[in-house]
Structures are given as structure tokens and as C-alpha cells.
Amino acid sequence: xxxxxxxxxxxxxxxxxxxxxxxxxxxxxxxxxxxxxxxxxxxxxxxxxxxxxxxxxxxxxxxxxxxxxxxxxxxxxxxxxxxxxxxxxxxxxxxxxxxxxxxxxxxxxxxxxxxxxxxxxxxxxxxxxxxxxxxxxxxxxxxxxxxxxxxxxxxxxxxxxxxxxxxxxxxxxxxxxxxxxxxxxxxxxxxxxxxxxxxxxxxxxxxxxxxxxxxxxxxxxxxxxxxxxxxxxxxxxxxxxxxxxxxxxxxxxxxxxxxxxxxxxxxxxxxxxxxxxxxxxxxxxxxxxxxxxxxxxxxxxxxxxxxxxxxxxxxxxxxxxxxxxxxxxxxxxxxxxxxxxxxxxxxxxxxxxxxxxxxxxxxxxxxxxxxxxxxxxxxxxxxxxxxxxxxxxxxxxxxxxxxxxxxxxxxxxxxxxxxxxxxxxxxxxxxxxxxxxxxxxxxxxxxxxxxxxxxxxxxxxxxxxxxxxxxxxxxxxxxxxxxxxxxxxxxxxxxxxxxxxxxxxxxxxxxxxxxxxxxxxxxxxxxxxxxxxxxxxxxxxxxxxxxxxxxxxxxxxxxxxxx
Numbered sequence: 200x201x202x203x204x205x206x207x208x209x210x211x212x213x214x215x216x217x218x219x220x221x222x223x224x225x226x227x228x229x230x231x232x233x234x235x236x237x238x239x240x241x242x243x244x245x246x247x248x249x250x251x252x253x254x255x256x257x258x259x260x261x262x263x264x265x266x267x268x269x270x271x272x273x274x275x276x277x278x279x280x281x282x283x284x285x286x287x288x289x290x291x292x293x294x295x296x297x298x299x300x301x302x303x304x305x306x307x308x309x310x311x312x313x314x315x316x317x318x319x320x321x322x323x324x325x326x327x328x329x330x331x332x333x334x335x336x337x338x339x340x341x342x343x344x345x346x347x348x349x350x351x352x353x354x355x356x357x358x359x360x361x362x363x364x365x366x367x368x369x370x371x372x373x374x375x376x377x378x379x380x381x382x383x384x385x386x387x388x389x390x391x392x393x394x395x396x397x398x399x400x401x402x403x404x405x406x407x408x409x410x411x412x413x414x415x416x417x418x419x420x421x422x423x424x425x426x427x428x429x430x431x432x433x434x435x436x437x438x439x440x441x442x443x444x445x446x447x448x449x450x451x452x453x454x455x456x457x458x459x460x461x462x463x464x465x466x467x468x469x470x471x472x473x474x475x476x477x478x479x480x481x482x483x484x485x486x487x488x489x490x491x492x493x494x495x496x497x498x499x500x501x502x503x504x505x506x507x508x509x510x511x512x513x514x515x516x517x518x519x520x521x522x523x524x525x526x527x528x529x530x531x532x533x534x535x536x537x538x539x540x541x542x543x544x545x546x547x548x549x550x551x552x553x554x555x556x557x558x559x560x561x562x563x564x565x566x567x568x569x570x571x572x573x574x575x576x577x578x579x580x581x582x583x584x585x586x587x588x589x590x591x592x593x594x595x596x597x598x599x600x601x602x603x604x605x606x607x608x609x610x611x612x613x614x615x616x617x618x619x620x621x622x623x624x625x626x627x628x629x630x631x632x633x634x635x636x637x638x639x640x641x642x643x644x645x646x647x648x649x650x651x652x653x654x655x656x657x658x659x660x661x662x663x664x665x666x667x668x669x670x671x672x673x674x675x676x677x678x679x680x681x682x683x684x685x686x687x688x689x690x691x692x693x694x695x696x697x698x699x700x701x702x703x704x705x706x707x708x709x710x711x712x713x714x715x716x717x718x719x720x721x722x723x724x725x726x727x728x729x730x731x732x733x734x735x736x737x738x739x740x741x742x743x744x745x746x747x748x749x750x751x752x753x754x755x756x757x758x759x760x761x762x
Contacts, residue, residue: 200375201741203431204368205695206629206676207687210381212394215617216242216359218610219380219396221366221425222404224254225342226578226599228349230402232308233607235356239614242396243360244382246405246420249350253406253418253579254596257342258463258531259325260335261305261600262593263298266322269330271295278594281327281493282587283716284732285438287755290584293565294594294601301600302334310348312336324468325592327493333593339463339529345596361390365689366405366424369432369574370395372618377401377573379620380428385689399615402575402606403429403561404599410638410693411701412554413646416445416461422693423700425580429561430699430739431630434571437582437736437755438559439700440708443590443717444651445555446497447473449548450512451539456642459553460535462515464592467491469528471517474547475504478516495589495717498552502651505551514547552651556595558586558717559707562736564758567606573615575606584755588716630743631672633698635690640668641697649705654722658709665702669743672698699739706745707735 220231223245234241245252264274274295279286306312312334313321322331336344353360363385370379379397384390405425409417426436447467449460467473467490472480481504486492492500501513517525522544525533529543536543561569561576563583569576578599585598648661672695675685685691713727714720734750750756 200371200433201431201739202628203630203739203741203743204628205692206632207367207381207383207692208393210393210395212390214242214396216240216396216398217617218242218400218402219244219398220402220404221380222252222406222578223249223350224252224404224406224578224599225345225349225596226603227252227402227404228353229600229603230404230577230607231358232349232352232356233604234610235358237607237611239611241358242398243353243358244364244366244380244396245360245362246365246424248362249353249360250346251418251420252346253421254342255346256416256418256461257596258339258461259465259593260323260333260341261302261596262328262332262591263302263334263597264295264332265299265302265320265334266330266332269332271298273330274332277328278585278591281589281591283589283726284587284728285716285734285753286587287584290565294585294598297601298597301597301604305345305348305600308348308352310336310345313338323465324491325464326467326488326491326497327591328491333465333468335465338527339465339531342596365692366428367393367692368428369401369571370397370620373621375572376618377571378618383689395620397617397620399617400573400575400610402567402577403580404578405580407557407579408700409554411642411645411697411704412650413456413642414448414459415554416448416459417554418458422696424693424696425576426560427696427699429569429571429574429576430703432571432574433738434569434574435562435736435738436560436703437562437734438588439557439704439737440711440718440735441558441588441716442554442704443494443556443558444498444552446494446501446552447515447550448553449536449539450551453511460539462532462548462550463529464494466515466517466529466532469520471515471520473497473501474514474516475508476510476514493589494592498651498717499719501550501552512549512551515550516547517543518545518547556590558588558590562755562758565605566609567602568609568758570758577602577606588718628741630695631676632685632687632691633668633672633694634685635694637668638694638697641665641694641701645701649708652719652721653708654720655709658705662705662709665698665705668698669702703737703739703745706747707737710735710747710749
């Protein structure tokens with residue numbers, strides 16, 4: 200344990216449970232449903248409404264070997280290639296072998312996928328896949344359909360849910376084992392203000408951290424809260440430097456910030472072409488799959504073209520689809536483009552890469568256990584070893600399903616007893632809070648220094664700017680400096696979380712002196728398997744300094760010394 204916590208009022212209310220699940224995407228709600236079905240008293244905490252997580256924004260679909268002639272082994276091969284030598288093969292094998300049945304159970308829960316005329320699940324392709332194995336719903340509204348089905352099941356099961364609540368810190372007992380979480384409920388309701396859910400098992404399914412960058416496909420709630428909580432609790436994170444930038448995000452202008460509209464990889468899967476300003480396809484000859492190469496390769500190719508042409512974006516041309524296909528297969532994307540004055544039926548779509556998915560996260564084993572006893576992580580917030588250096592398209596929803604079921608099974612088997620949190624939940628070493636306006640400074644620093652293109656110089660500059668923000672906050676917290684004290688609240692807590700996650704990400708990116716997967720060092724353009732086919736594991740020391748450790752092999756060390 201680090202002893203570090205967010206500066207916050209002491210909890211004014213508390214409830215007890217067997218399990219608290221933080222997050223309401225596919226990972227969180229699947230875990231909660233399975234835990235409740237096992238007879239565990241389960242509470243779901245979510246930052247906004249139940250259906251406001253990242254899952255609902257997933258357009259492409261969910262990958263699984265469901266089609267005729269496809270096999271888990273083929274799915275495994277594609278995943279390992281995309282992961283650029285850093286996937287944990289056992290984790291991937293778990294994903295692809297348990298995945299098909301997990302999807303079928305999702306269907307049994309009430310999710311409706313698009314079907315062919317014969318009634319089979321309609322499957323499409325995306326980048327890095329050699330076969331059609333992506334199941335989708337509503338054309339390009341897969342995440343929304345999955346979210347609808349799971350939220351409906353949670354409500355039907357009458358699970359205890361706490362919405363509009365920002366999780367703050369982990370509670371632990373006298374033995375250092377998980378004893379629940381503190382949280383802040385925004386707005387009046389059954390619970391209000393800072394409180395606690397006391398439970399011996401905590402599952403973090405808080406989604407991504409895309410808001411550390413200026414432009415991202417992630418919703419505004421994706422501020423890295425789960426990773427920051429885990430770091431303060433003493434947990435290890437891994438491979439945080441591998442941030443996937445989605446190649447085809449609707450370009451809204453060089454100064455556009457916040458959540459940007461995604462143009463799904465499935466559009467390329469159905470035959471759209473990437474072209475430059477002259478209409479010339481530039482992916483031909485760069486990879487055997489051309490526009491369907493793994494995402495890191497496509498994002499790099501687009502970025503290179505932008506640099507070579509002095510352009511702010513490239514184009515995705517799908518005019519040959521015709522109006523009927525656009526309206527039936529991609530209605531959500533069509534509406535988004537038209538709302539911004541672009542008609543894909545008659546003109547190419549301006550696109551550029553933007554932060555999309557964290558391949559790294561809180562380090563777990565195959566049962567979702569972290570290095571802190573009783574603390575689990577699932578979905579994008581976790582690093583199971585499945586994604587390696589670059590996530591294969593549409594593996595994220597599947598990972599959430601498969602490992603959620605494994606976590607629920609582990610908790611149901613262990614059934615740890617409830618224990619009392621040790622000491623005052625408000626005690627400890629409070630982390631200096633950042634002023635809410637620091638959020639923009641963090642995002643711009645990260646975009647400049649740790650975006651698609653990175654170098655030793657850009658990362659060093661980013662590290663110094665982030666440390667300056669950290670030092671300034673610490674100085675303000677320690678004594679009078681003429682600055683107005685930062686008042687604890689959601690905006691300040693989010694900014695503080697963003698800074699911690701950014702400092703750890705940059706520390707890992709500086710340590711990885713090679714180009715691999717979605718980590719692109721322009722000063723180190725080659726992949727170095729001899730020295731760098733290793734994982735970078737990071738923890739935060741009690742003095743709040745990121746400590747980076749390089750594993751001895753490409754395998755993860757156990758999360759428990761006895762394993």
C-alpha cells in the first residue's frame with residue numbers, strides 16, 4: 200500500500216455488500232450479473248447512468264470464431280500478430296476458446312445481433328482479421344445493443360445500483376486486503392456526497408483513459424479513474440505506453456478537442472478505401488491486408504501521409520457503397536457525418552487518428568486478480584495480456600465478457616468474509632489536488648509529447664511539463680502561496696487522476712526505446728525483440744514517483760508470490 204489517497208471529505212454514509220463492481224460497460228455488468236446469480240450481494244457503481252459507459256459507443260462489433268470454417272486457433276493467430284510479440288498466449292487462448300460460448304450466453308441474456316437471410320449471425324471483417332468473425336447489431340450500433348441488453352438484465356434482477364458516482368479510493372482492512380471503496384455521488388438521491396461501499400471484493404471495470412489526450416473517441420467519463428485508484432492502492436499496472444490511436448476518426452478541425460466521432464473499422468471491412476487528397480489509395484503495397492492491416496500500421500500510414508503531404512487529415516472513400524448500404528449497414532456513422540456537414544454517400548470522409556483504446560492497464564492474472572488481494576480488474580482498465588502491444592479490432596468486448604465470467608467464478612468460489620476497513624477512510628497521505636483547469640494543460644501536453652508520434656525529446660518535454668504541474672499542486676497544498684486552495688470535487692479529482700495516469704504512461708513510454716505495436720518512437724524506428732520484448736510494470740512509490748520495472752521475459756510474473 201502507498202498510503203496515498205485523494206483529498207476528500209470523510210464518508211458520510213456506508214452500505215455493505217459481498218461485491219462492489221465499479222463500471223457499467225460490458226465488463227462491469229456481466230461481472231455483476233454473474234456474481235448476483237451466484238448468490239452474492241452485489242452493488243454496481245457507475246460514474247454516469249448505467250448505459251453511459253464506453254460499451255455503448257462501440258460500433259464495429261464483437262469478434263469470435265462463430266462462422267463456418269473459422270476456429271479459435273485462427274482467431275488466436277490473428278490476435279498474436281496484432282499484439283506484436285507481447286501478447287500472453289495463454290490469455291489469448293483463454294479468450295478465443297471461451298469466447299464463442301460467452302457470446303452465446305450474451306445472446307441468451309437478450310442481445311440481438313444482425314442475422315443473414317438464413318438466420319445465422321451476420322459476420323464482417325475488420326483490420327487484422329483474416330476471416331469474417333465480427334458479429335454486429337443495428338448495423339453499426341453493436342455496443343448500444345449490448346448495453347441495452349445488459350442494463351435490462353441488471354434492472355430485471357433488481358441489482359443495487361448507484362449511478363452518477365465517482366469512485367475515489369480503495370478501502371483496506373488491517374491485513375491490507377480489500378474492504379470496499381469510497382465514492383462521491385453527484386446530485387441528490389438515495390445516497391449523496393462522499394460515502395463508502397464496504398465489500399471484501401472490488402471489481403474495477405471503469406473503462407479507458409482516452410481523456411488524457413485532447414482528441415479521443417472515448418466519452419467524457421473516461422478519465423483513468425480506475426487505473427489511478429489502483430496505483431494509489433499499491434497495485435501494479437503494465438504496458439500503459441501502448442495507447443491505440445484509431446486510424447479513422449472524423450476530422451473536425453485541428454483545434455477540435457474532447458470526444459470525436461468514430462468511423463468504424465467495419466467501414467473498411469466492407470470495402471472502403473483510404474485515399475490522399477488526390478484520391479490515391481496509399482495502403483496498397485504497405486501490408487498484405489491493405490486498409491485492413493492492424494490498427495497501428497494503418498494509423499502510422501495515415502500519419503506518414505499527413506506529414507509527407509503537409510495535410511491535417513486523409514480521406515476514407517466509401518461512395519461506392521451507395522445510399523442504401525450506408526443507411527442500412529452504417530446508419531449511426533452516416534448520421535454523425537451528416538450532422539457535421541459531410542455526406543459519405545457523395546463525398547470522401549476526412550479522417551485522422553485519435554486516442555481510442557488503452558491496451559495496457561491494471562495488471563491481472565487469468566482470473567482478473569490484481570496484485571492487491573481482493574481487488575479485481577476487467578475490461579479496458581485491465582491488462583490481462585490479451586492485447587499485447589496493439590489490440591486486435593473487436594477483441595475488447597469479447598475480453599470484457601470472457602474475463603468478467605472468470606472473475607465472478609473466482610469470487611463465488613472464494614467467498615471472502617466481510618472485514619472492517621482499517622482506520623479512518625479519510626486518513627492517509629492526501630494527494631495534492633489539481634485545479635480543474637489543469638485538465639486542458641495535461642491533455643495538450645500529452646497530445647504533443649506522447650501522441651501517435653513519440654521521441655526521446657518529446658517525451659522528456661512532456662515529463663517535465665507534467666512534473667511541473669505535480670510540483671505546483673504539491674506546493675499549493677503544503678502552504679500559503681497566494682493561490683486559492685483547490686476545493687475537493689469531481690472536476691479536481693478527475694484532473695488529479697489524469698495527471699497521475701499521464702505521469703505513469705510517459706514514464707513507461709520513455710523506458711520503451713523501440714517502436715512496437717501502437718508505441719511509435721520516431722527516434723527508435725525499429726522493433727528490438729532481443730532487448731525489448733518485455734513488459735514494463737509500473738507502481739507508484741509512497742512519494743508518488745512512478746517506479747518502472749522491466750520483466751525478465753515476455754511472460755508476466757504472477758500477481759501472487761505463491762502462484
